[in-house]
Amino acid sequence: MRRVRYESPGGPLFLEDAPVPEPGPGELLVRTEAVGLTLPVVRKVTEAAEPIPLGGEIAGEVVAVGDGVTRFDVGRRVTGLCFGHGYADFAILHEAMASAVPEAASAVDAVALVRSGLVALGALEAARPEHGEAVLVTAAASGVGHLAVQLARLRGAARVVGAVSDPAKADFVRSLGADDVIAYTDDNWGDPVDCILDAVGGDLLTPAIAALAPDGRLVAYSSGGGTIQAYDLLVGAKSVIGFQMARIARGRPELYERWRVELWRLFSEGALRPAVHGEFALEDAARAHEVIESRSNLGKVVLRL
Structure with missing residues (x-):
């Protein structure tokens, strides 16, 4: 699979071939359709002492599940925050961080709205x-x-x-x-x-x-x-x-879920309108980062796979 990585703090982003990961206990393997970029990850690329996995808000289809997963089956479309390598064709998403994507919503809608x-x-x-x-x-x-x-x-x-x-x-x-x-x-x-x-x-x-x-x-x-x-x-x-x-997601999952339900309700009613500044290809991740670093975005910046 394709994956975006960098080798040194502030170093250039590049595409590499990497093995498809396997889901562990409580994890989902997602075929990624869209990735929502986050400012903390963009900052860490230049500020962290060591290179970090490029995570973010991902959305796509579940293609495999680990032991103990009960809420999602293979074939379900989900979105959630990926803490590992998210700028990739396949990514690992913990079940607790996952939310189902309604049929009427696109993967881009999901990464622009939920997290x-x-x-x-x-x-x-x-x-x-x-x-x-x-x-x-x-x-x-x-x-x-x-x-x-x-x-x-x-x-x-x-x-x-x-x-x-x-x-x-x-x-x-x-x-x-x-x-x-x-x-x-x-x-x-x-x-x-x-x-x-x-x-x-x-x-x-x-x-x-x-x-x-x-x-x-x-x-x-x-x-x-x-x-x-x-x-x-x-x-x-x-x-x-x-x-x-993160404290809400870990410590108050019922509140986390209630907020997710409310967001999708407001979206389905047309009351809440997520805006997407631009959709970039995976190989253009560096250019997408530049948009966020320059503070020029109007709404969410998204990688579209």
Whole structure:
């Protein structure tokens, strides 16, 4: 089978021939149809001390199952987060991370919707927004952010603000239902908001905390790090909540499944519209990474096999 790999940190991505893996206990072997790229994996290619397997959100058909698998049979179409080699013709997916793909949905729909949607929905629930509050979403044009903007509106936010790295993304974010769009470099982020869903971190945390209304909540789900001054929280009784999807998947599988069901329901009703920036061939994985690294994507970046 074909597989994308690299040999040194920051090194070029290349295609290689590799044996088809065999599923172990609790695992599915999936013939991959689409791969949704994730920012953490793209970052690790340049930042990790050693090369890592290129994982991501995969979708395709189950062609073999390991011992103990009970939820999926051969021939079933599934999607989920692959922690091993996902940029490949065949990939291993753990049963606990797998979700069935409805017949009416494509593999591209699945990788654009499910994992990114789970993060967006989970971060929104962690913020505990009340009906009528204002919500700001950073990285609002990203794979997660563009779904978070829509979900905030569907969950009853009175005002939804999208924050972006480039003002050229404003029209796209407004098309998702955002009332206002700001650039990170703007001196004034407008009226205070009650909740912020932050996928950026780093230096952006300071203006984000300043944009919160008293008693406001910022949910941090970024791998970008950053530092927050305690005084900036104290003066407005503001709070910061960390959110990690893996903890939900491992520790609260019933909640994980309920969120997946809700995402597919909203998709089938036409209320939630995943956007795909572009579909790249497996051999063009490096070019797909460049789109994410340049922060130029509007929606999800996908490899199509």
